Amino acid sequence: MNRITVLLADDHTIVREGFRQMLGMEANIEIIGEAKDGREAVALALKLRPDVILMDLAMPHLNGIEATRQVIKAFPTARILILSAHSDDAYVAEAIKVGAKGFVLKQTSSQDVCRAIGQIHAGQTFFSPSVAKRLALLNPTRRTREGAMVAKARELSSRETEVLQLIAEGSTNKHIASELSISAKTVEKHRASLMAKLAIHDTAGLTRYAISTGVIENRVQNTTS
Amino acid sequence: MNRITVLLADDHTIVREGFRQMLGMEANIEIIGEAKDGREAVALALKLRPDVILMDLAMPHLNGIEATRQVIKAFPTARILILSAHSDDAYVAEAIKVGAKGFVLKQTSSQDVCRAIGQIHAGQTFFSPSVAKRLALLNPTRRTREGAMVAKARELSSRETEVLQLIAEGSTNKHIASELSISAKTVEKHRASLMAKLAIHDTAGLTRYAISTGVIENRVQNTTS
């Protein structure tokens, strides 16, 4: 019996315990290590050489993306399954870029996680449905004729980023137009391009995106008493 | 034997499954319900009347703070234990203010969560060590002289906060209306009140405010390209 060896990296003790319970009951999966931050994950990955690494994104000291990058660099055949609370484009795209083989959400049931682990181990990829949907929208099949094609997430143009920032700061199209000395119609066009590229269709979503990617700052100060 | 009945509210399936496994093994705890967002938590709390409610803070549609406020209002003897990934002062203070009896971090082991549940059920409070430490620092007698009342910004009502969260999540007035089973006109009214109280006059601004005050989560971080 060849059980799939798994390294578990998540800073929440409860999540690790839960996984150990849930996955431990699966006959074909064996958890051979646990890490509670990214640095530990890298160290254990290189030491234990697990078949699959289940890696949380939000971890202290070293986040899941960086940890993945470092593991892949030192251990290129590592198969890493990202676990995240959110399906933000930026994270998914980044995770794929640094070499993760799959992306599952924490809303996923452990059964599906088991399936994902099996699939990853078998050399395939696995993405939660909502992640896959976003991926499809994100990639306008940009293929180079060299056969090899790097599915590259469409990046925002500098003008679009500029407009995004102003939108997130609360400006209207008309105000942005006068700010940039272009017509309001053009601003609308940029806004539409933004929404198409990001698959976000409302101002609130654009604002959240702008904040999460650092296009604007949004630091806290008061705490509603 | 009287087992402690517990309602579990967390939007992550994996966390709920983990808890069910870990707590289910405890002889004196019985999980009688699960909710995957705040509104479900409120409904189930009133229907099931559990001894203890284990409530996550970051949940869609209605966050843990608002859910706690609503449960306590309709069911004042409810004993609620907050579960959170972060120990931010603002969250802890707010949780206590709305009537939570304890605050544990997701880094906590399930054994400690069991202890917390027992303690809460016994009429005491429970705070994770790092939370308790912050609490001590946070509490240098906030009381000003009676009547002092310096220009206090009007606080948002519970309903307004609820609407704010949904706006920041990207819902339209119409969608919020059907979500809350009220008329779109009333949602508009709440939105207008929000804007008047906060002196913010656009959706982007409301979204930034919601994020900066923790009404919704916005996964920030990550640089690298």
Added chain:
DNA sequence: GAAAAAACGGGGGAAACACCCCATGGCTCA
């Protein structure tokens, strides 16, 4: 040197939002 983006501009229309007006009933607080 052709193809693809980027940046620019516009028409028109449906939906959503923002800001006025109005009202009822409940609750709390001084």
Added chain:
DNA sequence: TGAGCCATGGGGTGTTTCCCCCGTTTTTTC
């Protein structure tokens, strides 16, 4: 017992957004 806030609902109006359609010019990329 009012004053004040909260939650609910409605009418109306103008603005803004969002989504189609249609162009041009310049720059970048293959």
